[in-house]
Amino acid sequence: MATFLYKLGRFAFRRRRYVALFWVALLALVGFGAASASSAGSSSFSIPGVEAQKAFDLLDQRFPGTSSDGASAKIVFKAPEGQKITDPASKAEVKKTVQAIDHGSKEVASVADPFAGGNSVSKNGEIAYATVTYKVSSMELQDSSKDALQDAVDDAKADGMTVEVGGDVLQAMPETGATEVIGIAIAAVVLVITFGSLIAAGLPLLTALIGVGVGVASITALANALSLDSTTSILAMMIGLAVGIDYALFIVSRYRAERAEGKKPEEAVGRAVGTAGSAVVFAGLTVIIALVGLAVVNIPMLTKMGVAAAGTVAIAVLVALTMIPALLGFAGNMVLGRKARKAAKSTKASGGDADAVADVVAAAHRQPSGEHKTNMGTRWARFVLRKPVMVLVLGVVGLGVVAVPATQMQLGLPDDGSQPTDTTQRRAYDLLSEGFGPGFNGPLMTVVDGRGADDPHSAANREVAQIKKLPDVTAVTPATFNKAGDTATITVVPSSKPTSEETKDLVNAIRDDGRNLKSETGASVLVTGTTAMNIDVSQKLTDALVPYLILVVGLAFLLLMVVFRSILVPLKAALGFLLSVVAALGAVVAVYQWGWLGSLFGVEETGPIMSMMPIFMVGVVFGLAMDYEVFLVTRMREAHVHGESPKQAVETGFRHGTRVVTAAAVIMMAVFAGFISSSEQMVKMIGFSLAIAVLFDAFVVRMAIVPAVLALLGKRAWWLPRWLDRILPNVDVEGEQLHKQLGDGPDEPQGPDADRELSRV
Incomplete structure (x- = not known):
């Protein structure tokens, strides 16, 4: 692989104009496609295999025409202070608003008058609601329809009434806020400090933005x-x-190190892509495999998220392997440090050829022998090697303590109750809870399939009576049958809010009683509705989390065994990854479920953790953890293979890679943290969890626990049975075969010149 990438890097360098033109043209093409594409339609939320989905499918069959994919809204009215919603003036205002909404858009399918019957007025007479349904989904709804709804609501508010809108009609698009830009700015500062060159710092930012733009x-x-x-x-x-x-x-770091060794630009690009590029391919593949592997959970929405993110990672890898070499060709010596740039410019001005320029660049980086031993990476490695047991115990115990809250993790999906308090959806949710009880926002739909019963009506009525006896039930409607008279629906309003454990217990209790009903009468009972679906999805993801962790950890072990030709090093890496993931989950629970430091991270409402967050985070962190493991430990292995003692190899690896990996980790943390201010709960939690996971994995696991374990294992760390060595494929991530072909030995530049370049901060 390294040899192929070496040739690819040189090709991109020589044909840089065509390569750059290709990516710019591709960006323009997909940008045009995005601009001209129609807005996304209704995203069908189906979860194959769960009971709530089976009930939905049954309702479609037995009650044809009753289900709708159209948007809906609940217009919640509250009378002015000291008045009733049923007072003539308030009642007239509500009716006027309902009529304005009904006639305000051709896309309105129906508007339910709260005074026309039913239970749409609270018992104290202060709050009422009207349900509006539309012929199209919220994504397809025209702006004029949304404006008509908002205008009618504003008119009612102007007359002194409190009016809020729940549902998905006025749902705002997710926003990430200014911190996203701050995160990118921090990344830019870190790059400038690392490289000491604005041009060199700008290349990763430019290519990352192009890759993300295409994706x-x-x-x-x-x-x-x-x-x-x-x-x-x-x-x-x-x-x-x-x-x-x-x-x-x-x-780019590897390219500068090659230039520091006196290589000409094209040769330096080839070697950089052949060596560092090999690790990039491996790291990218691990992220892609883990994200695509989310398909095993069999939740279509999660699968789509994983595949889409994996596609963006694949594009990032291709951009790094092709566009970076091309841009390095355009930048020339501008990517070097100031001293090297001046020397190269002076040599070219005096008529020096390419060899002379390469020599003066190498000379500009030269420093007294032994000076490289004083860098921060070397000092930290020596400290860990002196006290490996202490570092190991502190690292493991520290992460273990942070991980403790993960044992109390509760999973759920958000509803309007998790929205910020300044949104109309959240205020409508609170008004409905105030007037009709917390459970009104998440009613349960119980479906009684009577085709297997002798008397479906008797079975349904028995189920209604049994549900009324259960705890945490506020209201139960009579059974409503379909035309065939063989299937009935029963609406159950819990006493607790939809995301509470009490509501979850109620769903399980209804299902348990349904099993008794089937054994007695032959009728089947299924519980569905948004609340039941959320409970089922959360349970399915909870059940899938441990198997997926085992799959990912097993994959990590196999991949790293191929890379490092060792058993204990991959085992240590996989266990370290597992430790950082559990610690990150503990931090998420402490902040978002318990509310610790919640105000610091913009947590307005504590509650269950987003069901999809943990398993999605595992997939991403797996790839990132393997990324840091490869860039740090491959250099240690190469040094050990070339004769250094295990402890010397650890020191060499840290001297070469610590600072670059540190910069990479800080950049990732800054970018991920930039999304914590998002208005979307899923994005907010993912941003925080990935930022904290990178912190734990890069600085505790890879920088502390890994060298401590390697120091304690000594030569045993690199042991691999001969029979296994013959079976495992040689992917040459370190570029060893490439350097043998080039005739220059080790797979990474040696000496103080490269040391200084790789350890710059």
Whole structure:
């Protein structure tokens, strides 16, 4: 692989104009496609295999025409202080508003008058609601229809009434806020400090933005055809930015190190792509495999998120391998440090050829022998090697303590109750809870399938009576049968809010009683509705989390065994990854479920953790953890193979890679943290969890636990049975075969010149 990438890097360098033109043209093409694509339609939320989905499918069959994919809204009215909603003036205002909404748009299917019957007025007479249904989904709804709804609401508010709108009609698009820009700015500062050159710092940012632009524009162009929501593109942008900057950073750093050894630009590019590029390919593949592997959970929406994010990572890898070499060709000596740039410019001005320029660049980086031993990476490695047991115990115990809250993790999906308090959806949610009880926002739909019963009506009535006896039930409607008279629906209003454990217990209690009903009468009972669906999805993801962790950890072990030709090193890496993931989950629970430091991270409402967050985070962190493991430990292995003692190899690895990996980790943390201010709960949690996971994995696991374990294992760390060595494929991630072909031995530049370049901060 390294040899192929070496040739690819040189080709991109020589044909840089065509390569740059290709990526710019591709960006323009997908950008045009995104701009001209129709807006995304209704994203069908189906979860194959769960009871709530089976009930939905049964309702479609037995109650044809009753289900609708159209948008809906609940207009909640509250009378002015000291008045009743049933007072003549208030009642007239509500009716006027309902009529204005009904006649305000041709897309309105129906508007339910709260005074026309039913239970749409609270018992105290202060609050009422009207349900509005539309003929099209919220994504397809025209702006004129939304404006008509908003105008009618504003008119009612002007007359002194409190009016709020729940549902998805006025749902705002997710926003990430200014901190996203701050995150990118921090990444830029870190790059400038690392390279000491604005041009060198700008290359990773430029290529990452181009890669993300291609990826997100492609997702936008395909959103309607594939039913992708806005969250998918935001997550893809978050991950694409982070890995795009880091992958380019590693290749540019390696290129400068090769130039510091006296290589000409084209040769330096080839070697950089052949060596650092090999690790980039491996790291990118691990992220892609983990994200695509989310399909095993069998939740279509999660699969789409994973595949979309994986596609953006693949684009980031291709951009790093092709466009970075091309831009390095355009930049010339401008990517070097100031001293090297001046020397190269002076030599060219005096008529020096390429060999002379390469020599003066190498001379500009030369420093007294032994000076490299004083860098921060070397000092830290020596400290860990002196006290490996202490460092190991502190690292493991520290992460273990942080991980403790993860044992209390509760999973759920958000509703309007998790929205910021300044949104109309949240205020409507609170008003409905005030007037009709917390459970009114999440009613349960119980479906009684009586085809297997002798008397379906008797079975349904028995189920109604049994449900009324259960705890945490506020109201139960009579059974409503279909035309065939063999299937009935029963609406159950819990006493607790939809995301509470009490509501979950109620759903399980109804299902338990339904099993008794089936054994007695032959009728089947299914519980569905948004609340039941959320409970089922959360349970399915909880059940899938441990198997997926085992799959990912097993994959990490196998991949790293191929790379490092060792058993204990991959085992240590996989266990370290597991430790950092559990610690990150503990931090998420402490902040978002318990509310610790919640105000610092913009947490307005604590509650269950987003069901899809943990398993999505595992997939991403897996790839990032393997990224840092490869860039740090491959240099240690190469040094050990070339005769250094195990402890010397650890020191060499840290001297070469610590600072670059540190810069990469800080950049990733900054980019991920930039999304914590998003208005979308899923994006907010993912941003925080990835930022904290990178902190734990890069600085505690890879920088402390890994060298401590290697120091304790000694030579045993690199042991591999001969029979296994013969079976495992040689992917040459370190570029060993490439350097043998080039006739220069080790797979990485040796000596103080490269040391200084790789350890710059």
